[in-house]
Amino acid sequence: MIEFDDTFRRQLRELFVWRRDVRRFRNQALPDGAVERLIDIACLSPSVGLSQPWRFVIVDDPERRRAVIDDFKTCNADALNCYSGERAARYATLKLSGLEQAPCHLAIFADKASDIGHGLGRATMPETTEYSVVSAITAMWLAARAEGIGLGWVSILNPQRIHSVLDVPVSWKFVAYLCIGYPEAECDQPELERAKWEHRRDASEFTLRR
């Protein structure tokens, strides 16, 4: 039986503390096979009914990447318009994607039509398909950090537009667009906290007993 000792547990906690959403990447390619290795780890994640609904699209094509970047710019300008006053001024200073610099773009979808898993666990909660995909992304995020690789999640995008740019099956629901590469810097504090947008709160604020 495999056992994990206190040293491992301490290091694992450090991994959680030092995982970051990365938007600033070094101009350095990832080694061959790195993304495929992260995808392999993501596929070890739990999924409803063992349905493994995650679908990964490595976006290499420069024209498709450009179209995603253009979509981000449009959506981010729209998002800025939803704020006013000091909040808008602050939003405008935030860096909310590393799409231009990241050596790797990875889009992740949930296949809503797959019959892998035979529907187990999904009848009353079909959204568990997407939850399963998000759990895989979290695993990949942590595994990347363990290798010194940074990952940034970009959701300021139009899902229909991304669907058409990447030309994927209609049954695939867009879940995430990830920028992957080596971070410019390491930090144990979220970038949004450093930018004074929001701060990480204590777990007790989110926990009830009944």
Ligand SMILES: Cc1cc2c(cc1C)N(C[C@H](O)[C@H](O)[C@H](O)COP(=O)(O)O)c1[nH]c(=O)[nH]c(=O)c1N2
């Ligand atoms: C579903 C989802 C979607 C997004 C994010 C995360 C998640 C989970 N985050 C990253 C988010 O801002 C970040 O996780 C928090 O600010 C906390 O920072 P750390 O991840 O701890 O560094 C994110 N960040 C960003 O710059 N642009 C974005 O569009 C998004 N979208």
